[in-house]
Amino acid sequence: MVEINGLTNEDAAAKLKSEGYNEVPEAPFSLSKQILKRLWEPNAWILEAALFVEIILGKPFQAAFIIVLLLFAATNGAFQARKAHRNLSSLSQDLTIKVSVKRSGKWISIPSRELVLGDIVNLQQGNIIPADMKIIDGSIETNESSITGEANSISHHEGDTIFSGTEILEGQSIAEVTAVGLNSRAGKTTSLLTNTTAPGHLQTLLSKIIGYLAIIDVVLTVIILGVALIRHQNILNLIPFIAMLFISTIPITMPSSFSVANSIEAKILSKKNILVSDLAGIQDAANLNVLLSDKTGTITNNRPEVVEFHNYSQLPDEYIWSLAESATNERQPSVVDKAVQVFVKQKNVASDQFKIDEVTAFNPKFGYSQSSITNNQGQQTVRLGSFSILAEKTNFTDETHADMGAGRSVAVSLDDKLVGLFILEDQPRSDSPAAIKSIKDRGVRIIMMTGDNKITAQTVADQVDLGGKVVSYDEFQKLDNYDNIAGVAEVLPEHKLAIVKKFQKSGYIVGMTGDGVNDAPALKQAEVGIAVNNAVDLAKRSARFILMTPGLGSIVEILDSGHRVYQRMMTWTITKLARAAELMILLTLGFLTWGVEPLTLNAMILLTLFNNLVTIVLGTDRTTITYHPETWDLKRLNKLAGVFAIGWSIVGYALMWYVNNLYPHQNEKKSTIIYLFLILSALMMILMTRTKKPVWRDYPSKWVAIAIGGDMLVSFILAYFGIMIAKVSIGWMAVVLIGVIIFGILLDLFKLLFYKVEKVG
Numbered sequence: 001m002v003e004i005n006g007l008t009n010e011d012a013a014a015k016l017k018s019e020g021y022n023e024v025p026e027a028p029f030s031l032s033k034q035i036l037k038r039l040w041e042p043n044a045w046i047l048e049a050a051l052f053v054e055i056i057l058g059k060p061f062q063a064a065f066i067i068v069l070l071l072f073a074a075t076n077g078a079f080q081a082r083k084a085h086r087n088l089s090s091l092s093q094d095l096t097i098k099v100s101v102k103r104s105g106k107w108i109s110i111p112s113r114e115l116v117l118g119d120i121v122n123l124q125q126g127n128i129i130p131a132d133m134k135i136i137d138g139s140i141e142t143n144e145s146s147i148t149g150e151a152n153s154i155s156h157h158e159g160d161t162i163f164s165g166t167e168i169l170e171g172q173s174i175a176e177v178t179a180v181g182l183n184s185r186a187g188k189t190t191s192l193l194t195n196t197t198a199p200g201h202l203q204t205l206l207s208k209i210i211g212y213l214a215i216i217d218v219v220l221t222v223i224i225l226g227v228a229l230i231r232h233q234n235i236l237n238l239i240p241f242i243a244m245l246f247i248s249t250i251p252i253t254m255p256s257s258f259s260v261a262n263s264i265e266a267k268i269l270s271k272k273n274i275l276v277s278d279l280a281g282i283q284d285a286a287n288l289n290v291l292l293s294d295k296t297g298t299i300t301n302n303r304p305e306v307v308e309f310h311n312y313s314q315l316p317d318e319y320i321w322s323l324a325e326s327a328t329n330e331r332q333p334s335v336v337d338k339a340v341q342v343f344v345k346q347k348n349v350a351s352d353q354f355k356i357d358e359v360t361a362f363n364p365k366f367g368y369s370q371s372s373i374t375n376n377q378g379q380q381t382v383r384l385g386s387f388s389i390l391a392e393k394t395n396f397t398d399e400t401h402a403d404m405g406a407g408r409s410v411a412v413s414l415d416d417k418l419v420g421l422f423i424l425e426d427q428p429r430s431d432s433p434a435a436i437k438s439i440k441d442r443g444v445r446i447i448m449m450t451g452d453n454k455i456t457a458q459t460v461a462d463q464v465d466l467g468g469k470v471v472s473y474d475e476f477q478k479l480d481n482y483d484n485i486a487g488v489a490e491v492l493p494e495h496k497l498a499i500v501k502k503f504q505k506s507g508y509i510v511g512m513t514g515d516g517v518n519d520a521p522a523l524k525q526a527e528v529g530i531a532v533n534n535a536v537d538l539a540k541r542s543a544r545f546i547l548m549t550p551g552l553g554s555i556v557e558i559l560d561s562g563h564r565v566y567q568r569m570m571t572w573t574i575t576k577l578a579r580a581a582e583l584m585i586l587l588t589l590g591f592l593t594w595g596v597e598p599l600t601l602n603a604m605i606l607l608t609l610f611n612n613l614v615t616i617v618l619g620t621d622r623t624t625i626t627y628h629p630e631t632w633d634l635k636r637l638n639k640l641a642g643v644f645a646i647g648w649s650i651v652g653y654a655l656m657w658y659v660n661n662l663y664p665h666q667n668e669k670k671s672t673i674i675y676l677f678l679i680l681s682a683l684m685m686i687l688m689t690r691t692k693k694p695v696w697r698d699y700p701s702k703w704v705a706i707a708i709g710g711d712m713l714v715s716f717i718l719a720y721f722g723i724m725i726a727k728v729s730i731g732w733m734a735v736v737l738i739g740v741i742i743f744g745i746l747l748d749l750f751k752l753l754f755y756k757v758e759k760v761g
Contacts, residue, residue, distance in 0.1 A: 004102070004120050004136060004137070004174060005102070005105060005120075006101065006102030006103055006104075006105075006118075006119060006120035007102075007103060007104075007116070007118050007119055007120070008103065008104045009103050009104045011118075012103055012114075012116050012119065015116035015117060015118070016114060016116050019116055019117065019180070019181075020181060021113045021114065021181065022112060022113050022114065022115040022116070022130065022131050022180035022181050022184075023113045023181055029082050031078050031079070031082060034078035034082070035071075035074045035075055035078045036074075037078075038073065038074035038078060039070065039074050044070060044073070044074065048070065049243060050066050050239075050243035051063055051066040051067060051070065053239050053243065054066060054601075057236070057237075059601075061602075065601075065602060065605045065724075066605065068605075068609075069605055069608060069609055072609065072612075073612070097111070097112040097128060097130055097537055098110065098111060098112065099111075099112050099115065099121055099122075099127075099130050100121065100122040100331055100332050101115065101119050101120065101121050101122075102119075102120040102121075102122075103119075107122065107331050112130035112131070115130060115131050115177050115180055116177065116180065117177055117178065117179070117180060118176065118177060119176070119177040120136075120174060120175075120176055120177075121133060121174070121175050121176075121177060122172075122173075122174055122331045122332060123140060123168055123172065123173050123174075123175055124168065124171075124172040124173075124329075124332060124361050125140075125168055125169065125170055125171065125172070125361070125363065125364075125536075126168065126516060126536030126537060126538050126539070127167075127168045127536065127537055127538075128165065128166070128167055128168075128537040128538060128541065129142070129162055129163065129164055129165065129166050129167075129168065130164060131164050131177045131178075131179060131180045131181075131184055132161065132162070132163050132164050132177070132178050132179035132180070132183075132184045133161070133162050133175035133176060133177050133178055134159070134160070134161050134162075134175060134176050134178050135156055135157065135158050135159065135160050135161075135162060135173045135174070135175045136158060136159075136173075136174055136175060136176055137158060137173060137174040138158070138171065138172050138173030138174055139155065139156060139157045139158070139171050139173060140155075140156050140162070140168050140169075140170065140171035140172065140173045141154065141155050141156070141168070141169045141170040141171055142154050142156060142162060142166045142167060142168055142169060143166060143167040143169055144163065144166045156173075161178065162175065163184070164179075164184040167537075167538050167541075168538075170363060170365060171361075171363075172329075172360065172361040205632050205634065208634075209573065209576070209577065209634075210250060213249050213250060213577075213580050214246070214250060216249075216580075216584060217245060217246050217249055217250070217584070220245065220584055220588050221242050221245070223588065223592075224238065224242065224588065224591055224592075225238070225242075227591070227592055231595060233595070238597075241597045241601065241604075245583075245584070245587060245604075248580075248583055248604055248607060248608045248611075249580040249583060249584060257568075257569070257572055257615055257616060257618060257619055258279075258569075258619075259619075260616060260617070260618075260619030260620065261564075261565045261568050261569065261618070261619035262279040262282050262283070262565060262619075263279070264619055264620065265282050265561040265562075265564060265565055266279060266282065268557075268561060269282075269545075269557060269558065269561055272554060272557045273547070273548035273549045273554060274545055274546070274547055274548065274554050274557060274558060275545065275546040275548065276544070276545060277540075277541075277543065277544055277545070277546065278544040280544070281527070281528055281529070281544030281545060281558075282558075282561050282562055282565050283562065283565055283566070283569070284509060284527040284528055284562065285511070285528050285558050285559055285561060285562025285563075286559075286562035286563050286565065286566035286629070286630040287509040287527070287562070287566075287629055287630055287631065287632070288444055288509050288510075288511045288527065288528050288559065288562065288629060289443065289444055289445065289508055289509050289629040290444065290445045290446075290447060290482075290503055290508045290509070290510055290511070291439060291444050291445070291446045291447070291510075291511040291512070291513070291528075291555070292447050292449055292496075292499060292500065292503070292510065292511065292512040292513070292522075292526070293446055293447070293448055293449065293512075293513045293552065294448075294449055294450070294513050294514060294515065294519075294532070295448050295449065295450035295452065295457065295460055295487070296335070296426060296450065297335070297515060297532060297534055297550070298513050298515075298532050298550075298551065298552060299428055299429065299432050299436075299448060299460065299464055299552065300426040300427060300428050300429060300432075300460065301426060301427055301428070301429050302335050302426060302534070302550075303335065303426060303427075304335055304336065304339045304408060304424035304425060304426040305339055305342070305343075305424065305425060305426075306339055306340065306342075306343040306422050306423070306424055307423055307424065307425045308422070308423035309321075309343075309420065309421070309422055309423070310420065310421040310423075311419070311420050312396070312398060312418055312419055312420060312421065313414075313417065313419040313420070315414075315419060317420075318347065318349045318350070319353060320412055320419050320420040321340075321343070321344045321347060321349050321420075322344065322349050322350070322351070322353050322354070323373070323382045323412055323414060323419070323420075324340050324344070324382075324384050324412045324420065324422070325340055325341055325344045325349075326354070326356050326359070326371040326373055326382055327359065327368075327369045327370055327371040327382045327383060327384035327412075328340055328341055328359075328369065328384065329359065329361045329362070329369065330359075332361075334362055335426075336362075336384075336408075336410055336424065337362075337369075339422075339424050340384070340410070340422065343422070353375070354373045354374060354375035355373060355374045355375070356371055356372075356373055357371075357372040357373060357374055357379070358371065358372040359371045359372075362384075362385065364492075364493040364516065364518045366385075366389070367385045367386040367389035367390075367492075368383045368384055368385025368386060368389060368390060369383070369384050369385060370382065370383050370384075380414055380415050381414075381415055382412070382413070382414055383411075383412070383413045384410065384411070384412055385410065385411065386409075386410075386411070386451070387409035387410065387411040387421060388409075388490075390411040390412075390413045390418055391411065391418055393413070393416075394413050394416055394417055394418040395416075396411075396418040408423070408424040408425070408426065408452050408456060409421060409422075409423060409424075409453070410422040410423075410424060428460055428463045428464050429550070429551050431551050431552075431553055432464045432551065432552060433463075433464045433465050434553070435551055435552040435553040435555070435556070436464050436465060436466060436552060437465065438553075438556045439552065439555060439556060439559070440467075441627055442556070442559050442627050442628065442629075443627060443628035443629050444511070444559065444629065445482075446466060446552075447466075447482070447485055447486065447487055447488065448460070448461055448466060448470070448486065448487030448488070449487065449488050449491045449496060449499065450487065450488075450489055450491060451489075451490065451491055451492065451493075452489055452490075453489060453490060454470050454471070454472055454489040454490070456489070457470040457487050457489040458470040458486075458487075458489075460487075461486040461487050466486040466487060467486055468483075468484040468485050468486035468487075469484060469485065469486055470485075470486055470487040470488070470489050471485060471487075471488060471489070472488070472489050472490045473488055473489070473490050473491050473492070473495050473499075474490070476488045476499070476502075477502075480506075482503075482506075493516065493518030493519070494518065496512070496514070496518070496519060496521075496522040497521045497522040497525055499522070500512055500522045500525045500526050501525060504525075504527075509527050509528075509629065510525075510526045510527055510528070511526060511527065511528035511529075511530060511555075512526040512528070512529055512530065513530045513531075513532055513547075513552070513555075514529070514530075514531060514532070514535065514539050514543070515531065515532045515534055515535035515536065515539055516535070516536060516539060519535075519539050519542075520538045520539050520541070520542040521542070523539060523542040523543045524542040524543075528544060528545070528558070529542060529543040529544050529545070530543055530544070530545045530546075530547060530555065530558070531543035531545070531546045531547065532547050532550065533546075533547050533548055533549055533550050534550070545558055560625050562630075563623065563625050563626055563630065564623045564625075565619075566630045567621075567623040567624075567626075567690075568618050568619055568621050568623065570689075571618055571621065571686065571689050571690040572615060572618050573637060573641075574637060574640055574641050574644070574685075574689040575682070575685050575686050575689050576615075577637065577638065577641035577645070578641040578642075578644035578645045578648070578685055578689075579611065579645075579682050579685060581641065581642070581645035581649070582644075582645045582648045582649050582652065582678070582681070583607075583678065585645065585649040585653075586598060586649055586652045586653060586656065586674070586678070587599065589649075589653055589656075590653075590656055590674075593656075594660055596667055597671075598656060598670070598671065598674050599671050599674060599675060599678075600667075600668055600671045600725065600726075602724045602725055603671050603672065603674075603675040603725050606675065606679075606715070606718070606724065606725065607675060607678055607679055607682075610679055610711040610714070610715065611679070611682055613707050613710070613711060614682075614683065614686060614704065614707045614708060614711060616707075617701075617703040617704050617706075617707045618686070618690075618704060620701050620702075620703045620704065621690055621700055621701045621704045622698075622699070622700060622701045624691075636758055639754070639758070640689075640751070640754055640758075643747070643750055643751070643754060644685055644688070644689075644747060644751075647743070647747045647750070648681045648685070648743075648747075651677075651681075651739070651743050652674070652677055652678070652681070655673070655674065655677055655736075655739075656670070656674060659673050659674070666726075668725070668726035669726045669727075669728060671725065671726065672719050672725045672726045672727070672728045673728060673732055673736065675715075675719075675725060676715060676716075676719060676728070676732075676733060676736045676737075677736050677739075677740065679711060679712075679715050680712065680715075680736060680737060680740040681740050681744070683708045683711060683712065684740050684741070684744040685744075686700075686704070686708065687700065687708070687744075688744060688747065688748050688751060689751075690704075692752075692755050694748060694752060695744070695745065695748045696745075712737075716733055719732075719733060720733070
């Protein structure tokens, strides 16, 4: 074992002052680049095509409106992206990578940003290397995909250089810092917080809905153009109308709506000591129906103590205790290491019974830690770890272990003989039963995973009221029904990914808590991966949420955030489907019936603009927490949206028929009346769809109310003064408003009946 002196505290402080921190300032967010990016995407192309047509047709006024709409969508999206970026950046400051460094002869833990050249650092499995370093003792295997793009494992030994941002997969080493910050190979310490890596289930579904709307638009366009050809109408004059039909039905502010809803919840969670690294995880939390939880450190205190020792050799107990201690990690001891060290210290065992030559830290791949010692027998190998693994390795056949009851079994072997066994016990956290009950009350099943034997696991499961029985991993593999399962015992690290996939294959939306390097693949695979507060860097990087406080209690906050986002997006989905269908039906039927566009281009632009204003603030709306996992059923959503769309379309068509008979040659006035009906019915639909209660018994958030009220007020002002649209009387405004309210209440009664019959949510 190499003993190396590090810098003194004084030298390190002086270097930090002169060289600066081990970090690179994040590149500033460019609002202009974000705006330009949004001006070159499919939704913007539709607007730009319409703009080109208006310019060709010599209609500068309409072209100006399209420019306003285009810039509105782009700038609003950019501002919301900046807000989300700021939220995630502020969260990243709360999550600091810690490193074990030797200062003034002592090993201490410091933030990685305080590393300086010449620091001596202890590295082990699960760490993310925080600076460029040179290995001076030991060996490790790293994943250097962050530099090379390849995820292959690379071995490094004494004298090799290792780079900032790479992950340690196996091994342990002592290394000296050779480059920090801007001078490091990666350019900066790898951030643990990233933007969304993939869309969630909800966003994927809504993207499909957008695709369906686009297909319907194409079909209606073909019908309109076909009828125009039959009637010998000028098709060129219809192009702006058709373009606005697409613009009105395709949700240009959908990304902004998601950004608002998710970033608001991310900020709320941060105040409750939960960091969000992937915004899509918030959406999926609403659908979560099974949570796989580690036992140790999450359900229990993670402070195991030695309660029994069994000697299987002729060696003195004290000597075996010393052997076990020799295989523990003194620099960064695990909870098992600490339990053994405390036990040996309490027994006042002499520390000079042999010489320790080398120590290899615990490796989950093998299931034990190891030391090489020299005594009067020469050089021998000591292993400390899993009883089942060491029993198999040493051909241990003593059957008494099977009757030892509850407890974690940690064996000690000397060369090829198992010589002793420690029984460790870890008590459940005092808050675990209440936390588990609150999660179960929300319809989420909790299944405990542990490497302990079934007896130990069942005892813990009973203590925290998980309910059901604990099965071994082998038994679990044969199951196809998990209703009565409280936990899975005898789980090896590599089993966790298989367990997650098995539940997902059975149709579950899976959450998982984890803390170790071998939990990382399963955390990444789970829809809601949650790294607990004491997790290694790699586990935190793989999870969508990072708990900053111990225990399961804060997971309820994640579920509640998911439900709030779900309900806001449910309002958006039903309203968007119904509004789009209503608009497409009325515009198409109006054109087919009377041969003219029911809405002027200005009215369509205003309708699109005002509808999108309300859509943006839906992310701030009030919600109520539901106590069951949410499910997205597109057929049921279509039914409810269809009820609204057909109902409003019937009334709208009747109104169009009446005003066409009343004002047969005043197309612009008719357009204003229809515009008022469409905007007011859209606002009424938002109030109806945002709650499962009667519309008059629930009220929206302040910002939603302001947006709805503002849309109504501005629309009435424009109609009264004849600005951008034709002037109509206050009487017509009152008739349309009262009619929308009365019919909206009637439709709301159908909504209540629908929820009762269909039992949606």
